[in-house]
Amino acid sequence: MKGLVYKGNNTVKLQEEPMPKVEAPTDAVIRMTKTTICGSDLHIQRGHVPTVPVGRILGHEGVGVIEEVGPSVKSFKKGDKVLITAISSCAACGYCRRGMNSHCHTGGWMLGNTLGGTQAEYVKVAHADSSLYALPAGVDEGALVMLSDIFPTGLECGVICSKVQPGSTVVIVGAGPVGLAALITSQLYSPSQIIVIDMDENRLSVARDLGAHHTINNASGVAEAAAAVLKLTDGIGCDSVIEAVGVPASFELCQKIIAPGGMLANVGVHGASASLHLEDLWHHNIGITMGLVDTVTVPMLLKLVAAKRLDPSKLITHRFKFADMEKAYATFGDAAKHKALKVLIEYD
Ligand code: NAD
Ligand code: ZN
Structure with missing residues (x-):
């Protein structure tokens, strides 16, 4: 599969990468259908986030279709459409039980940071039951990508x-x-x-x-x-x-x-x-x-979008195909010149 990889030296590259696999029983692998680029990805590209190693696939926002789930995943099955949140959290540790998912003992900001991210054809999400949300029917997937983080x-x-x-x-x-x-x-x-x-x-x-x-x-x-x-x-x-x-x-x-x-x-x-x-x-x-976002308001935001009380798609200014990911980075990286807010990446 292809993934957008941080190469160091202010460079990112779309290249062939190994397919992610279910490893822990609570993991899910998702085939991406939409993703986007966040200002934090630019911080990584520019070398300002030392926790992210060279070689990491970037991205922590997106929607997709479940390809495979681990044996302990109860809420999702192959073929379900899901929203991936920027924060992966176990829902069980002391911090998660206080709503501080970003400080989850076994999670937090993993995608595109400590694990391969969503700017790829497939991504592995840890703690799938508590880090993914089913997509409401009839809502534009591009709008929903805005609920992963911003x-x-x-x-x-x-x-x-x-x-x-x-x-x-x-x-x-x-x-x-x-x-x-x-x-x-x-x-x-x-x-x-x-x-x-x-x-x-x-x-x-x-x-x-x-x-x-x-x-x-x-x-x-x-x-x-x-x-x-x-x-x-x-x-x-x-x-x-x-x-x-x-x-x-x-x-x-x-x-x-x-x-x-x-x-x-x-x-x-x-x-x-x-x-x-x-x-x-x-x-x-x-x-x-x-502090960091905990993504605890995602269920409420999903309801507001489904009820047409909120339209996050108003922030999408550009659309690119996944094959043009590097061009998307160049556009978003010079947002003022291109009048860019959010660039939506589509896979088909
Ligand atoms: P962005 O860079 O697209 O937007 C920042 C805006 O600030 C730009 O429009 C810029 O023109 C403006 N600006 C720059 N200097 C300014 C100044 N002195 N006074 C007024 N405006 C000024 O960033 P974004 O994606 O909108 O993110 C905003 C911030 O939120 C970033 O620092 C980002 O890293 C952070 N962020 C925090 C969390 C969190 O969990 N706390 C999550 C996501 C993003
Ligand atoms: Zn936790």
Whole structure:
């Protein structure tokens, strides 16, 4: 079979790879029908994720058809169509029983990290019963691929952690796929005002189309962007602040635009230290959260998509055949130039 392999030196290559096999009794092997590329795959390609060895097949998002299951898999059989979640989890360990699937003692972020990933013709998924979901009938598979990672991330690490509530004010810093997924899912909670901040005018225009009440281009710096948010919020700042970039400047901005009593949810993966201004914030009665997605909201998101209350396919800007995977990486890797948000990879 073919797989898209991390070759080191900022390179990925589509090449012949061994077929994955059921090894543990709880494994399943899936024939992929749709996958996509995540910003994290680009981090790996660029050598920023040392846990991923050269030679690994990348990808942790996708849908497919079960090819084979281990003897202990109870919920799925050959031929079932499934959504693969970015986090594989056992559902039994202490962390899983607290909903912290990303810290599962025998799982977590495995696909495209510690195990071969979904950007292949076949993938092995560990803990199949608790890491796969049956696809609802009649829903576009491309839309469902967005539920493997970016929608649960925007919702769990962004919207839920920042406690968006009816009537609250929300600011999302970063209008990439994750920030836009937070924008879409925040609207499920009826906030009174949503502000989106980015430097990319195309992404800000998408944010307006997706329901942002105000957008701010922060190319001129943190102070100007903070002043613009304060102007829009009677000098108070926002109740829910969602950081969806992962750079110090963005975390800096988030601290300047949080209202007293607010929540700052850091979603971004930071490769460098950022400052925390306790001297300005100690008396604000705020909370700060951060962490990995647990994919615990996938069942709820599946219901919303099936009920047509949520349309994640709005973030798909490009489609490629699996044979053109390398071209897909080149396009997604220069997302600003290509106005790319999510690229969908199709197998037939
Ligand atoms: P992306 O790179 O596509 O989007 C980031 C956006 O931030 C871009 O539109 C860019 O123009 C904008 N930006 C850059 N610097 C900025 C600044 N100083 N101020 C405002 N905007 C700025 O990334 P994405 O795929 O949307 O992911 C967003 C972040 O979420 C990344 O750090 C990613 O690694 C992280 N992530 C976290 C989890 C998790 O489990 N916590 C899961 C998936 C992704
Ligand atoms: Zn577990």
